[in-house]
């Protein structure tokens with residue numbers, strides 16, 4: 280078991296990639312604290328995980344500093360020091376030309392991905408033992424530009440900067456910090472993006488993406504979870520400051 284008795288905190292833990300990772304981590308022996316916005320969604324996630332007593336849930340907004348302190352305190356009170364932080368919560372915002380892109384949407388997207396990952400690291404690191412691991416879910420969108428995707432693409436690039444700063448600073452404690460970069464994944468998050476985009480580009484956006492992916496298809500949340508497991512575990516003991524693409528070659 281790659282994560283036997285390791286305490287792992289997963290934000291966005293009730294969502295598609297968060298839940299797939301939770302399931303994978305549980306199978307590898309981990310204890311989990313799942314964070315998401317709504318308790319009802321977290322309850323469903325716990326059901327889906329078979330109501331394990333190795334899972335704590337805390338409803339919290341990752342962009343809120345007091346809520347972050349509270350979820351970290353609850354996590355530590357239940358399972359002790361935090362060996363792995365998977366900062367994964369995310370929202371998409373919208374697609375619009377620069378002059379029309381709503382400033383409040385830009386702020387709200389950066390608040391979740393960038394401020395959320397920053398606050399999580401700031402509050403978790405004091406409770407992380409030497410040799411711990413932090414993984415941040417960026418995206419193929421953290422490596423390229425696309426017209427009108429102002430909030431999301433800016434946020435996904437900014438997470439790489441945060442990851443790099445953390446990786447240098449925490450190396451002295453052997454804490455490794457990496458980002459994972461999924462390409463389009465078959466799930467509701469991406470389907471909503473593609474439904475909107477199909478209207479903008481006047482053709483089926485799912486097909487459009489598949490044509491840009493050398494492997495010719497969307498990925499699955501489980502495929503992302505396997506990459507996160509690798510980075511979270513000692514298998515990646517000499518990997519820090521890295522961007523791991525899980526995108527079927529889309530960024531090549």
Ligand SMILES: NC(=O)c1ccc[n+]([C@@H]2O[C@H](COP(=O)([O-])OP(=O)(O)OC[C@H]3O[C@@H](n4cnc5c(N)ncnc54)[C@H](O)[C@@H]3O)[C@@H](O)[C@H]2O)c1
Pocket residue numbers: 290291292293294295296297314315316317339340341342367368369370391416417418419460461462463464465466468469
């Ligand atoms: N789906 C894809 O194709 C894809 C591709 C690349 C990257 N990503 C990234 O993967 C991560 C997970 O996305 P997903 O595909 O599982 O989508 P998802 O919508 O299923 O999961 C995201 C979760 O984050 C939660 N969340 C949003 N705002 C929050 C907040 N303020 N506080 C706490 N939780 C919050 C949502 O409630 C949701 O459960 C995101 O960071 C997303 O940007 C997704």
